[in-house]
Amino acid sequence: MNNNIDLEKEKKYNKWIVILSIVIPLAVAALFGVNLRKLGFDVEPLTFLPPIYATINGLTAVILIIAFFAIKKKNIVLHENLMTTAIWCSVVFLVLYVAYHMTSDSTKFGGEGFVKYIYYFILITHILLSIVIIPFVLITYVRAITNNIERHKKIAKITFPLWLYVAVTGVIVYLMISPYYT
Template sequence: MTTIGIKQEQKSMTFINVLSVAIPVVVAVLLGIRQKVDIGAWTKVLPHVIGAINTITSVLLIYGLYLIKQKQITLHRKVMTGAFSMGALFLVCYVLYHLTNPSTQFGGEGFIRYFYYFILISHIGLSLIVLPLVLRAYFFAWTKQFERHRKMTRYAFPIWLYVSITGVIAYLMIKPYYLQ
């Protein structure tokens, strides 16, 4: 794809802004629904799938950084598209899980409880911030606006990596408390 016109970019930025608000709102609404939908016991495995997705995303992000430092742009693009796709898959699995299952309570006590909630709260808070950054960074790369892409990734990349890694940590910490 080539660089786009101003009107098309404005439409794209509006779409990104709408997604950046709509996705967290939908997730918040789903988390607040007390009556869960029963679509089968298979949804109980989704937290483990989500943990794997966050792990794969973290690896892809680190590999993508390595590739761009090595000037392997084509492979970097593919790897980062994979990380972006993992983000979309994560969202689908996360929504499905919380639509069908009650939230799991963390059972740890003492320092580990405070550590878990620090990880969880920072993970959630930064996931809200990183969404529009990642969408913009991806858009700028897709439209070959590489200078704008570079500037955006200075912020998006470390936050995205933190969110992915803390997602894995939170999963590993709460894993013993999932109902089977």
């Protein structure tokens, strides 16, 4: 990377950030409501996917933590590679998550009492922040690749804990609901 901030490139990326930040949640919401089996398609339910995409969430959390320590040690190349990997993990997670929900019936949480409230609190905050995190991740990434490092650092301080929360709570939600999968 050179030392010049590429503001023109950043402006071009910003248009895509806005588009993706709107399109991704809308597409996920729309596809979440589509069950191919109920529409008459002869597809097998992809019931094996939840532990896989939960593992990807866990892997994303680990990668984010390692990337955090890499940048603290000024290992920029490792940090860049890890952050790119974390983004790709999130993309793979999203594809698998949508594929599961398009082929399988939703699972109802069967816990009762206080644990039910904890589950729904974690689930709701996870879902809301998974929507919020999209533009944060994209803006943070674009500021890095356009060499706008000072602004990258400022937003990364917000993006990192939010993204880590989404990744970790994805695993927690899976662990809490997994006994109720049929």
